[in-house]
Amino acid sequence: MHGVDITAGPMARRQTGGVVQSVAIVAGLEIGGAALLRTFLLSDATWVVVGLLAVFGAAFAALQIRPRLEEHIAVAFREMRLFALLLGCGIVLIYPFLMQGSSYALHLLITAQLYAVLALALNFQLGSANIPNFATAASYGIGAYSSALLAIHFGISVWLTLPVAAVVATVFGFALGFPAMRTRDTYLALVTIAFGIVIHQLLNNFTWTGGPNGLAGIPAPSILGHSFNSPIILLGFRLPSQANFYYLAAALVALSIVCARLLHHSRVGLAWNALRSDELAARCQGINVVWYKMLAFGVDAFLAAFAGSIYAFYVSYIAPDNFTFLVSVTIMTMVIVGGMDNTFGVIAGAFLLILLPEKLRIFDDYRLLFVGVVVILFLLLRPQGLFPQRPRNYGDH
């Protein structure tokens, strides 16, 4: 019976006296993880990158072989929640200062964070409710184009375009959800693929979207007179201008995590989980399955649009080919590899799938093949994803 007891076991055995150990586990993992990521980002040597991957793989192999280990870590993070949170925020805040002024490393981090948001958005659908959606890139693109068009043609403040773009994308999300609800499984997947391709083609063919040439000259945002195109100079440190967007993307990731957690630990998250598990049984518990499926499309589009807007302002040039079907597939892979319905896992999946191909450029033509092999190996090692879904915890113990 202990084998299946997920929360009670280790909790009961380590009532007190584990504080030092928990702090050590949390601090070790967070600082160690950040240090490994830093080495990974700044290293040019292929053997370092491959070596780090091996360390990563070994860590997950250890977790897979010794489930107790995973349990101890989970308990440590739960007991030291506030400490873990503060330390994590601290690391995120000082991280750009540790990048040796490398704008390339910051660029990778921004891209990875934006994709983390996209993966979190899709996770509401794919992870929580098991609804395939191959159109997340379309919502991403709708967000980017809405913001860019508003900022270029109407000179609307960048900060104001963010919510407007999100609302526009949400309307499209519901519009996709509506016909999609008449189908399910494979057919539903086909409807979303079609939607993604239609949006891509429309962006490609309309003149007011710039056609295949896209939109250029998207203005950079600014806060209190500080333009996001200028470097950050703080206490004698000089951070490249990318650091502005790094912090903006980090804020968006934080917002997404908060949304993900609030929804997961609510009646809505439970309803999504119910229809993932057994749609017929969910209906018979009074859950309006059609509404909750459409809601998942809406929430996915809403968050994806935020990522799209920030992407547009960051690169200041967008084209339809940034938002193709392949992008949607990549986002889906992130959710599946990282771990369905696990917030941290989904973010880890996004970082892995963005950073890996960049760092394996040495393999040249075989780069994507190598990435594919790594993904398959990880899935063989951890079929449930790197960080599988964890049972909910109510405040009663």
Place this chain on the structure above:
Amino acid sequence: MRPPLLEARDLTLRFGGLVALDGVDLTLGHSEILCIIGPNGAGKSTLFNLISGIYRPQRGSVRLEGQDITWLPAHRIAAAGVVRTFQTSRLFNDLTLVDNVVIGMHSRTRTGVLTALLQPRAARRELNTAARRAGELIRSLSEDLYERRNTLAGALPQADRRRLEIARALASDPKMVMLDEPSSGMDDRDTDRLIADIRRIMAQRPGLSFVIIEHDMRLVGAIPERVMVLDYGRKIAEGCYADIRVMPRVQEAYLGQKAAHA
């Protein structure tokens, strides 16, 4: 006069040439237990699927306390107070026991996306209250199950799966519960416990009614006041168990013609 709790009239459903249900009437009073028996393929589960809104009848109607619910979507029927369990239990296997029962309270809780995001405290409070009530509900059925409330439902043994499904059904404070072969796959001891559970639930919840599809004659003899017999989609008998069991038509349907005459 107060209308009966549930009143189904002339329910008919054909699948192609096969008549699954043919003009069946069913009336259920408040705080009543009705048992439905009949050979395999008699249309018992089809009847449940029609009442709970999973299938739609080609003819006939279902009324709940006088309100027509024939064409309501399944989730609205559940919210109106008609809940069910399934022949092969359909728990949310990848969720904990508490989660399963909290989901059962879906139609009695309110939090939507906006509340969850903008009033997180209220949403959290509602969920924690629901979880505590779910724990109490599980405990009232089985102390053993309560100890395992934070484990995954998929790991439960068969008898406990039934019990949890009943707990999930009761979570919405329903007016009536339909149990589809609750004792299937259970041994005698588990069946005795099931009978005791149902009696206790009846005592704790005045006004609650049950419709039970059952094969186990011990359960049929022990619990209901009224038994209805279906065969080939038709109602062939209705009455108290003692009368029903000696009817030649019923014996014929169950044991075959020869055995009945032997």
